[in-house]
Amino acid sequence: MLKRILSISGKQGLFRLVNQGKNMLIVESLLNGKRTPAYAHDKIISLGDIAIYTVENDVPLADVFEAVKEINEGKHVDVKALGDDEAVRAYFKEILPDFDEERVYTTDIKKVFNWYNQLLDAGFTTFKEETAEKPAEDKAE
Helix, strand or coil: CHHHEEEECCCCCEEEEEEECCCEEEEEECCCCCEEEEECCCCEEEHHHCEEEECCCEEEHHHHHHHHHHHCCCCCCCHHHHCCHHHHHHHHHHHCCCECCCCCCHHHHHHHHHHHHHHHHCCCCCCCCCCCCHHHHHHHC
16 A cells, blocks of 8 residues: 555655656645656655664564554644654654664654654555455465
8 A cells, every 4th residue: 555655855745656657657645636747856755665763673664654553543643742852752662662763863753653644634544455364364274
């Protein structure tokens, strides 16, 4: 699911990949639904390719979003209500206790919370893709 959600440097908000052209992508803003082209020279990254540094390994962004959803009971994160940078980092530590405090900046944490809120506003309620393991479990019984 997150593979088709994009962040484009220099453009506000997140975008859904709609189609691909010869030298561009057609994207739709999650904020207003407006479709625009994104060109090869734009810095484009899929949320599915992003991970958060932890002490031992990296945690995919989808797992972080699911943890945020669980802690917040599916509600928005009010970043301004959290307060200063130390409070934001302490709150993120509740969500991902072993995140690498040296490599994960407060601005990164705020961006994760903002993306989470935008995805909720766009109607996303699950962030991890369903796996096809369930039929295999049924056969084992």
